[in-house]
Amino acid sequence: AQSVTQLGSHVSVSEGALVLLRCNxxxxxxxxxxxxxxxxxxxxxxxxxxxxxxTLVKGINGFEAEFKKSETSFHLTKPSAHMSDAAEYFCAxxxxxxxxxxxxxxxTGTRLTIIP
Amino acid sequence: DSGVxxxxxxxxxxxxxxxxxxxxxxxxxxxVYWYQQSLDQGLQFLIQYYNGEERAKGxxxxxxxxxxxxxxxxxxxxxxxxxxxxxxxxxxxxGTGGDRYTQYFxxxxxxxxx
Numbered sequence: 544a545q546s547v548t549q550l551g552s553h554v555s556v557s558e559g560a561l562v563l564l565r566c567n568x569x570x571x572x573x574x575x576x577x578x579x580x581x582x583x584x585x586x587x588x589x590x591x592x593x594x595x596x597x598t599l600v601k602g603i604n605g606f607e608a609e610f611k612k613s614e615t616s617f618h619l620t621k622p623s624a625h626m627s628d629a630a631e632y633f634c635a636x637x638x639x640x641x642x643x644x645x646x647x648x649x650x651t652g653t654r655l656t657i658i659p
Numbered sequence: 660d661s662g663v664x665x666x667x668x669x670x671x672x673x674x675x676x677x678x679x680x681x682x683x684x685x686x687x688x689x690x691v692y693w694y695q696q697s698l699d700q701g702l703q704f705l706i707q708y709y710n711g712e713e714r715a716k717g718x719x720x721x722x723x724x725x726x727x728x729x730x731x732x733x734x735x736x737x738x739x740x741x742x743x744x745x746x747x748x749x750x751x752x753x754g755t756g757g758d759r760y761t762q763y764f765x766x767x768x769x770x771x772x773x
């Protein structure tokens with residue numbers, strides 16, 4: 544069974560500072576990896592994904608993440624935080640097999656607060 | 660805008676009642692997924708349909724059921740509602756081809772059971 548661990552349920556950074564949100568997964572085979580963002584009272588928006596190819600992936604709003612197989616990690620970063628980045632961020636994994644294993648398994652989420 | 664629509668946006672009902680949540684996937688997407696987001700359980704997969712047929716089941720209660728219609732929209736039926744069913748219910752869809760691994764989420768239906 545797959546699982547996702549997001550270290551830090553709450554992260555606060557100053558505006559302009561580096562954002563680092565941690566995600567580690569547990570899976571017998573490296574899965575597909577996703578980061579979603581949820582703004583207050585809204586749905587889940589895809590930030591970025593890793594399915595194949597380059598392990599450093601870039602997403603929307605200046606975010607990027609790197610898949611590190613040896614560390615079973617997919618940490619999310621942004622060089623300079625903006626007030627509009629305040630939201631809840633979810634890491635998710637999906638099995639590479641199909642036919643009944645396509646569900647997303649989510650981490651518990653990290654609430655990002657930006658300090659002016 | 661993901662292209663996935665859900666209605667209604669909010670639903671307030673009483674214990675013991677039955678409600679129906681509706682989802683329209685992105686144009687051309689054959690798979691529809693339902694997820695429940697609650698404070699104590701987080702985001703949990705409920706059920707998946709592919710082109711009208713059930714493909715996978717997750718932590719879905721027996722009081723809950725779903726279906727996908729020929730036009731590919733899906734409905735999630737929740738019956739004998741309990742206070743603990745209060746949650747945000749999301750629908751997601753995924754397509755075929757190169758982007759088939761990605762699920763796009765609707766805005767959700769917030770269910771409040773009083």
